Amino acid sequence: MVTGPGVHSPAEGDPVTRQNDLELVVAVEPTVERLMAEHRERREHWYAHEYVPWEQGRSYIAEPWEESQASLSPEVRTSLVLNLLTEDNLPYYHAEIASHMPEGSALERWTHLWTAEEAQHSIALRSYLLTSRNCDPKALEDDRLATMEEGHHTGRNDIPALFVYTSAQELATRVSHRNAGVLADDEVAYRIMARIAADENHHFLFYRGVAAALLEQEPETMLEAVQRVFSNFTMPGTVIPGFVRRAVEMARAGVYNLRIHHDKVLLPLLRDWGIEHLTGLNVKAQELQEKVMAIPAQVMRKAEVFERRMGMASA
Ligand SMILES: [Fe+2]
Numbered sequence: 001m002v003t004g005p006g007v008h009s010p011a012e013g014d015p016v017t018r019q020n021d022l023e024l025v026v027a028v029e030p031t032v033e034r035l036m037a038e039h040r041e042r043r044e045h046w047y048a049h050e051y052v053p054w055e056q057g058r059s060y061i062a063e064p065w066e067e068s069q070a071s072l073s074p075e076v077r078t079s080l081v082l083n084l085l086t087e088d089n090l091p092y093y094h095a096e097i098a099s100h101m102p103e104g105s106a107l108e109r110w111t112h113l114w115t116a117e118e119a120q121h122s123i124a125l126r127s128y129l130l131t132s133r134n135c136d137p138k139a140l141e142d143d144r145l146a147t148m149e150e151g152h153h154t155g156r157n158d159i160p161a162l163f164v165y166t167s168a169q170e171l172a173t174r175v176s177h178r179n180a181g182v183l184a185d186d187e188v189a190y191r192i193m194a195r196i197a198a199d200e201n202h203h204f205l206f207y208r209g210v211a212a213a214l215l216e217q218e219p220e221t222m223l224e225a226v227q228r229v230f231s232n233f234t235m236p237g238t239v240i241p242g243f244v245r246r247a248v249e250m251a252r253a254g255v256y257n258l259r260i261h262h263d264k265v266l267l268p269l270l271r272d273w274g275i276e277h278l279t280g281l282n283v284k285a286q287e288l289q290e291k292v293m294a295i296p297a298q299v300m301r302k303a304e305v306f307e308r309r310m311g312m313a314s315a
């Protein structure tokens, strides 16, 4: 999805922000423990090797890749490759999130669990694409290298923004993986993408729950973070070569675009967090609440402009 530049936040290491973050982490520790227990209860572990069509695998030396071997449509292949390259950058997401989690905290344990689960997504997607010959293996590796050499810098250096962003990003990824699987019109691709999407959903439930607890603790701080993150939301793949071209292709195909972002991510999250109905706020928080509630309409206007430009029929 193309929605503008990155998000700005206080400078890294700002002592006041760091101290406030630590206090917030301690305050929501019981909620984190409960959500993590619920996650372990809910999530059924799965094995990528049971989903990958190994019987289709052939030597790329004896039989080099040609586009005619691909069975999926070009836009679905673009979507799966973009989603894979995004998953490949996990070390940077881990580093960013882990740097905020105090040693020995429940959030640190969660981050380890989350990282372990996330790592299977790229394993499954890459294995599927390579065995089914639905991507150019050389181009994929070149793009992975270029992506990971760029790294990933969001500038989000505070706990409130981190949890707002991860809530939205996990939900967005769930929607994107799921839609790509459905549009693939291929049983194996559908099953793999549905499985990954289910993981993203479980992660989303965790982050949304922690963000809700933070909102209860410090409404003004969280409203500021929601406003900051949602008014300028970008998916975490902007460093991928040809990101804009690929994201536009995905948007046109209906895998992920601004209208989907509005309907399936923004509105549900604002509703789940009860932003509109928060009461007892001070004047500054009330102003932030109004600004946040104005964001969906702004995103929808951008969606309509994009759709007109692309000659897409509005849903
Ligand atoms: Fe993932």
Ligand SMILES: [Fe+2]
Residues within 6 Å of the ligand: 118, 170, 173, 199, 200, 203, 204
């Ligand atoms: Fe996830």
